Amino acid sequence: MRLLDTSTLTLHEFFGDTIPNYAILSHRWEGGEVTFQDLQAGRAPGMKGFPKIKGCCAQAVADGFLYAWVDSCCIDKTSSAELSEAINSMFHWYERSQVCYVYLSDVSTGLNWDSHQRQDSELRLSKWWTRGWTLQELIGPLVVIFYDRAWMEIGTKKWMEILISSITGISCQHLRDYADASVAQKMSWASKRETTRVEDRAYSLMGLFSVHMPPLYGEGMMAFRRLQLEILARSEDESLFAWTENLWRPSGLLAHSPSEFAGSGDIVRRDYDPNRPPFAMTNKGLRMESFLVPTGYGFWAPLNCARKHGQVALFVWQPPDIVWTGEEHHANENTFNREGYLGSIDRHPPKTFIRTVLLVRQEKAWSSSLNLTPSGPLNFSMRTNSLLQHGFTDFQEGFNECCQYQLTTRDVAEYGEGQEKRRIVLDSGDFVCLKFRSRTYNSLSTLPPRDERDSFVIVLSTGIRDTVSVDILITHENQLLEEDVKKLLHNTWEWQGRLDRISKTMKSGRSVSAALRSKARLGEPCYVLDITFDPEGKLTWPDPDLS
The missing domain is CATH 2.60.270 (Mutm (Fpg) Protein; Chain: A, domain 2)
Structure with a gap:
């Protein structure tokens, strides 16, 4: 891990237990950012992004820190191995920092607290809240301090938690401790955030779910599918499947982007079928066992997660060429499609429900070039x-x-x-x-x-x-x-x-x-x-x- 000496603005490398205490910067990337090469070549002082780094180090010195970490210049992004290590370690680096300085370049200085709370305030409308990478920078560190464009303190995460909760949709409880949040809730926090590269919507969430995977720029939305498969391999939290798609087609159990979890912020883990066997991803789709509740031309498949008004269930149906024959097939594997919306059922399954082995087919085409975001009316x-x-x-x-x-x-x-x-x-x-x-x-x-x-x-x-x-x-x-x-x-x-x-x-x-x-x-x-x-x-x- 490279750290910036807050007095000399030179870089030093540390490993393992030798890493000293440090402050860390959270900011929005803009034009003229200082890179590792710029700092090494001495070009940094004349660049647009240099005052931001200088301000971070000055604040760190005032707080008694000898070192600081800034993502723009402490990582050699020309090295794919180093970039991969940084992406997989970044959440941990923010989490173990002593303090995180959030620099809001689009918030004017000298504004009082009442003005910040207005619905149209610069603080509420800051683009920092919309960026994908800044989610982990808000959640991970224990101490987070917000500053305006002149490095005047606005407040701390703890002191501002009610305002931050209203801006982000993250509860005050989860701002203090995110560990007990469901997968669906964590995904919902990222649902309205954007990244410059589509793959980073997935990569920026790895630390939040304690998973690791190599970044492969160019894979497009396949990155988000890989992220979900990694979560599936390490977690029994079925709220991973509790999302709603805004496109009309069969979907499978895995979402296409965090945006599809926008309405899932209130979904919590709750057992409906505690004895459900483990899931398994096969070449025919995700294999799961579930009770099926008949409705219309399909079935509700309850999940082990819930909302206030009931247990969450997926709507699944069999393709026209496959006919449901009832109880005699309960031990066999049946192929189903899932529609991309959620339902709610009673929390206590009747004894007459049949446990069925489902193979829920994933959408056939996962194209790296596929743009799944509606482009407009x-x-x-x-x-x-x-x-x-x-x-x-x-x-x-x-x-x-x-x-x-x-x-x-x-x-x-x-x-x-x-x-x-x-x-x-x-x-x-x-x-x-x-x-x-x-x-x-x-x-x-x-x-x-x-x-x-x-x-x-x-x-x-x-x-x-x-x-x-x-x-x-x-x-x-x-x-x-x-x-x-x-x-x-x-x-x-x-x-x-x-x-x-x-x-x-x-x-x-x-x-x-x-x-x-x-x-x-x-x-x-x-x-x-x-x-x-x-x-x-x-x-x-x-x-x-x-x-």
Whole structure:
């Protein structure tokens, strides 16, 4: 471990029991940071980041420390071996420090305590609270002191714990001692924090979970999967699986990023099935034994963790080609998929529940280049003139009451001009069902019997990396068929991102087609959805000029 002499600002190396007492700096990396090479070459005094190091050492001298540690200049980042050792040791270095100085470069000096407590205060809005690496720097050290940009003391972690708790969502109890926090709670603390490199979202959490693994920059979100597997190998805390995904697809038991634990801060460990055998990761998915509670077209699989209102459970279901046959299969292994949301059940399992061996399949593609963070809302303009000309009503917005899960539009805007009748805004991972129904059957405007009227549902879906899809479901007069909904929910991930045009024939023999194409409006990407009606039923695909 290299330490900075607080008087001479020279580096000294120590090992094991020879490491002296030291102060440690927590800060946000900005432009002009002083590196190990800069300090050795004598370039540091002229660099933008040097006053920060000088201020840290001056404060350490005032507090009686001969040495200080600063991550920017005490690690030779050109050495992959040294960088790996530092990343794996950093939490321990912060934890064993005598004091941690938090330098907030974006907080003005001279502000009183009342001003810091305002909702819009610079202290509350400081970017230091949003960085991934600063979480361990807040949690690990016993003594943490906050300073503004002029190195004027704001307060200590202990004195400010109520304010810090309101900013970070970390309870005062866990600010004092994080050891009894569940995995889900620790993940929730990191859920809204960011790092410059995607891999560091995982690497910055290793010390918090007492795990070690070699950093492999370039692996992308695979780093977070490796982190979870390391936690799984060392812990029986099932709150690791208690996360909620914001994308519509089968997920497996491992999350894709800490962001999916944003709503898990209140989940604590509590036994539901204390005799559950150990988990095992196999080539078919994670193997676990669980009681299954039937519900709808799937099952609740309770976890050994809970919220105030009940035991936490995962929703799992078997793929369409695998049929649940009940008690006779309770000793066999059954393959299941998990949907990325949580439920709650009674804390005491009935004696009639069957313990079943589950193989919960992980998502097939874990790509290092896969960006799982929604990039923002997508705009859809709909052209429905063809439908209106043939006696169809405009769509009934928000047609999702028959879907079990509420993934709906965030906003349906006002009518546009010309042919673009509606604009729909969907977030990544959302889908919406839009129902159309015929008022008239022929040119004489005579209504057929209710069970012969044409109706259909357009399903718009947005997937990862801004993929979009459209599907058509032929329905009864007033409702979407339950079996069609189940099929849709089972197969959403199969067609998501693949179908950009489709046509269906209705009971009357007439046909309807839908096609998606992208365009730019005022520099912003958007999609046009053309819905075309053919009374002759001969239209297989939309017109070629729409491709």
